[in-house]
Amino acid sequence: MKAAYSIFILVVSLAVFGIIDVCNAQKLSNNFYKRTCPRVDQIVKEIIQNRIRRNPDLGAKLIRMQFHDCFVRGCDASVLLDTVNNTRAEKEAIPNQSLSGFDVIDEIKTAIERACPRVVSCADIIALAARDAVSAHFKKSLWDVQLGRRDGRVSLATEISGNLPGPFANISSLIQLFNRKGLDVNDLVVLSGAHTIGVSRCGAFSRRLYNFTGKGDADSSLDRTYAETLRKQCPNPASPTITVEMDPGSSLSFENHYYDILLQNKGLFVSDAALLTDRNSNRAVIRLQRSPSSFSLHLQNP
Numbered sequence: 028m029k030a031a032y033s034i035f036i037l038v039v040s041l042a043v044f045g046i047i048d049v050c051n052a053q054k055l056s057n058n059f060y061k062r063t064c065p066r067v068d069q070i071v072k073e074i075i076q077n078r079i080r081r082n083p084d085l086g087a088k089l090i091r092m093q094f095h096d097c098f099v100r101g102c103d104a105s106v107l108l109d110t111v112n113n114t115r116a117e118k119e120a121i122p123n124q125s126l127s128g129f130d131v132i133d134e135i136k137t138a139i140e141r142a143c144p145r146v147v148s149c150a151d152i153i154a155l156a157a158r159d160a161v162s163a164h165f166k167k168s169l170w171d172v173q174l175g176r177r178d179g180r181v182s183l184a185t186e187i188s189g190n191l192p193g194p195f196a197n198i199s200s201l202i203q204l205f206n207r208k209g210l211d212v213n214d215l216v217v218l219s220g221a222h223t224i225g226v227s228r229c230g231a232f233s234r235r236l237y238n239f240t241g242k243g244d245a246d247s248s249l250d251r252t253y254a255e256t257l258r259k260q261c262p263n264p265a266s267p268t269i270t271v272e273m274d275p276g277s278s279l280s281f282e283n284h285y286y287d288i289l290l291q292n293k294g295l296f297v298s299d300a301a302l303l304t305d306r307n308s309n310r311a312v313i314r315l316q317r318s319p320s321s322f323s324l325h326l327q328n329p
């Protein structure tokens with residue numbers, strides 16, 4: 028139950044802190060568009076519901092997009108901008124090559140512009156769409172989204188590094204990068220719980236399977252049986268087009284199962300496994316794992 032609430036509160040804090048601290052100190056509110064675009068919530072919800080039927084994995088795509096947006100220049104939709112004048116945009120950077128869902132945001136933006144032109148920011152649309160897509164398999168919204176983010180005009184591929192952690196990040200650099208956004212160790216552990224949904228390409232972790240220290244070995248912090256399974260799924264280190272579920276068998280359900288996996292040494296990335304290597308983050312993992320009722324059960328029977 029605690030896990031449910033923490034995930035709930037902290038996913039929101041990602042959205043909120045991103046703008047208050049990093050962006051333009053604009054105050055967010057629950058009724059930001061009450062007069063100027065009262066149907067904004069409804070428009071987003073309808074389009075997401077339509078899309079989810081064809082793409083049940085849309086929640087994973089959009090919450091990851093929000094994470095990438097918020098960690099570079101605050102939650103300002105800079106992740107959506109295209110390259111102009113040969114200055115490569117965030118989209119072009121390697122971590123973004125596996126982002127998707129841009130067409131969904133475009134569809135929503137088009138519908139909203141028709142209803143209330145030039146009022147609603149793309150950053151708010153990303154936040155609402157991510158919430159609604161993750162919540163789609165539940166009977167109600169999993170968290171509140173406050174609105175009022177303003178869009179930026181700058182997007183630089185060079186700003187990914189130093190802001191977004193990579194899958195081989197150790198615990199000290201994870202803590203440092205999150206700290207820079209006003210997020211603490213507990214926030215790091217809770218937000219990493221988003222890896223309970225979605226997939227990863229082999230390339231983001233296969234070094235752990237084949238040649239971790241340069242001696243043709245596997246990462247000893249990874250469960251050996253699980254490593255064997257992963258080698259079968261990713262038969263060569265690059266396997267660029269193959270993806271695997273990050274929370275096997277449960278990658279469409281948003282609950283605290285990620286922490287079970289972590290404690291069995293089956294976290295997929297070095298950055299997942301790293302959460303066990305620090306006293307405070309380890310404690311947070313155990314606390315979240317012990318939560319008796321799963322996220323979804325709790326929310327369906329409040």
Ligand code: HEM
Nearest residue numbers: 087090091094125192193194218221225226227228231298
């Ligand atoms: C703590 C640092 C984090 C690292 C190092 C990290 C890294 C990654 C990587 C490497 C992938 C796979 C991408 C690929 O296939 O190439 C991934 C996927 C994903 N990440 Fe993270 N991530 C982090 C935190 C987060 C956070 C805070 C969220 C959201 C709140 C998030 C949500 C997701 C989701 C949902 C996916 C699956 C996307 C899909 O199915 O397409 N991650 N992450």
Ligand SMILES: *[C@@H]1O[C@H](CO)[C@@H](O)[C@H](O)[C@H]1NC(C)=O
Nearest residue numbers: 109110111112113114180181
């Ligand atoms: C791109 O370059 C053109 C021509 O040099 C210039 O007029 C325009 O302002 C530039 N656009 C941006 C976004 O920098």
Ligand SMILES: *[C@@H]1O[C@H](CO)[C@@H](O)[C@H](O)[C@H]1NC(C)=O
Nearest residue numbers: 195196197198199200201203
């Ligand atoms: C963690 O990673 C950072 C950045 O790659 C590196 O500078 C640092 O030495 C690493 N820390 C440990 C304890 O391995």
Ligand SMILES: *[C@@H]1O[C@H](CO)[C@@H](O)[C@H](O)[C@H]1NC(C)=O
Nearest residue numbers: 237238239240241242243244
């Ligand atoms: C493993 O890594 C080492 C050091 O980087 C390299 O010399 C070696 O060729 C690699 N082995 C394989 C099988 O790729």
Ligand SMILES: CC(=O)N[C@H]1CO[C@H](CO)[C@@H](O)[C@@H]1O
Nearest residue numbers: 118119120121123124126127
């Ligand atoms: C979604 C997206 O824009 N992906 C881009 C990521 O970067 C590569 C390489 O620069 C582009 O080809 C992709 O289009």
